[in-house]
Amino acid sequence: xxxxxxxxxxxxxxxxxxxxxxxxxxxxxxxxxxxxxxxxxxxxxxxxxxxxxxxxxxxxxxxxxxxxxxxxxxxxxxxxxxxxxxxxxxxxxxxxxxxxxxxxxxxxxxxxxxxxxxxxxxxxxxxxxxxxxxxxxxxxxxxxxxxxxxxxxxxxxxxxxxxxxxxxxxxxxxxxxxxxxxxxxxxxxxxxxxxxxxxxxxxxxxxxxxxxxxxxxxxxxxxxxxxxxxxxxxxxxxxxxxxxxxxxxxxxxxxxxxxxxxxxxxxxxxxxxxxxxxxxxxxxxxxxxxxxxxxxxxxxxxxxxxxxxxxxxxxxxxxxxxxxxxxxxxxxxxxxxxxxxxxxxxxxxxxxxxxxxxxxxxxxxxxxxxxxxxxxxxxxxx
Numbered sequence: 001x002x003x004x005x006x007x008x009x010x011x012x013x014x015x016x017x018x019x020x021x022x023x024x025x026x027x028x029x030x031x032x033x034x035x036x037x038x039x040x041x042x043x044x045x046x047x048x049x050x051x052x053x054x055x056x057x058x059x060x061x062x063x064x065x066x067x068x069x070x071x072x073x074x075x076x077x078x079x080x081x082x083x084x085x086x087x088x089x090x091x092x093x094x095x096x097x098x099x100x101x102x103x104x105x106x107x108x109x110x111x112x113x114x115x116x117x118x119x120x121x122x123x124x125x126x127x128x129x130x131x132x133x134x135x136x137x138x139x140x141x142x143x144x145x146x147x148x149x150x151x152x153x154x155x156x157x158x159x160x161x162x163x164x165x166x167x168x169x170x171x172x173x174x175x176x177x178x179x180x181x182x183x184x185x186x187x188x189x190x191x192x193x194x195x196x197x198x199x200x201x202x203x204x205x206x207x208x209x210x211x212x213x214x215x216x217x218x219x220x221x222x223x224x225x226x227x228x229x230x231x232x233x234x235x236x237x238x239x240x241x242x243x244x245x246x247x248x249x250x251x252x253x254x255x256x257x258x259x260x261x262x263x264x265x266x267x268x269x270x271x272x273x274x275x276x277x278x279x280x281x282x283x284x285x286x287x288x289x290x291x292x293x294x295x296x297x298x299x300x301x302x303x304x305x306x307x308x309x310x311x312x313x314x315x316x317x318x319x320x321x322x323x324x325x326x327x328x329x330x331x332x333x334x335x336x337x338x339x340x341x342x343x344x345x346x347x348x349x350x351x352x353x354x355x356x357x358x359x360x361x362x363x364x365x366x367x368x369x370x371x372x373x374x375x376x377x378x379x380x381x382x
Contacts, residue, residue, distance in 0.1 A: 026106060039098045040096065041365060050087055051119070052116060055112060073096040098366075125331040134172065148176065151350060220252050233306065250342065250343065255296075264305055269294035273301050279336075321344075
């Protein structure tokens, strides 16, 4: 992870505001402990499913709270950032004042659990498609800026693990300036939404307007607005032959699931995969898998087909950027089909089932005496 990605983050909420955001029963416990006397306790934090460890935002927040409140805190991190954690394994032990820790649990778990699951998803996607660069485009799908920060951090952690384990390209950037530092970037990345195509009135005109405004940036052009991915894509290539030859032009496919890419249908999609990846359509496939391979929208067949048309027209250096529903399952199918995609824009590493993100904390020691509710003895330190 780059030095930029390790810069200090804003502490939110600050210690003074924790009471407003924590569960009421924690706040009332704090008042009770304040009345009857504090104890030194140890919390064990774990999750019920395998994850990739992404603890930094949670840990840094808690350390900042301890400094604000002026109490001693000991954190034993059992798995370094980016390591695999099994279901039920304590990710970290936290020891300190019960009075000062009890009301931090709600926010601590919010910052830990979702990050670990998103890091797991980001890792599996990058590992399945190691030659593909990823862009994190999740910001508009997040529930506020706190979540956007956590998710960008998580994508960087999963990406770094894939880089170490399989030499993957991983996530090379994201959509917003505020969280670009997690990816070693100074600024967010992106060119044009569909709205600019609509504003310009044609795909080529939108490309011209963008290039005129940002002449030094590589040009990535959406080509599905009018349903003419091939026609408009090739027209853009012919309009910018120098960029096309230099590899500075990319076509982005974001075809909706209600139709096929221009020129394709079910028989044509099967034929494309027969030419390029016949193994991918042999054997049993469920409905979702078939849709990823030969269905409507941005399928593996669609990506192969666009690559064919570009190469046949003399534009082998033009890149293909694919977006639309690229989560772990779709990336796995793209890998099986050898889809010739250069960049994947995704927000679908975000946890699909939010219940899987729930981290759990249990106190396992009170003033050094081991004690935990029945059934959670596995959390004791070995």
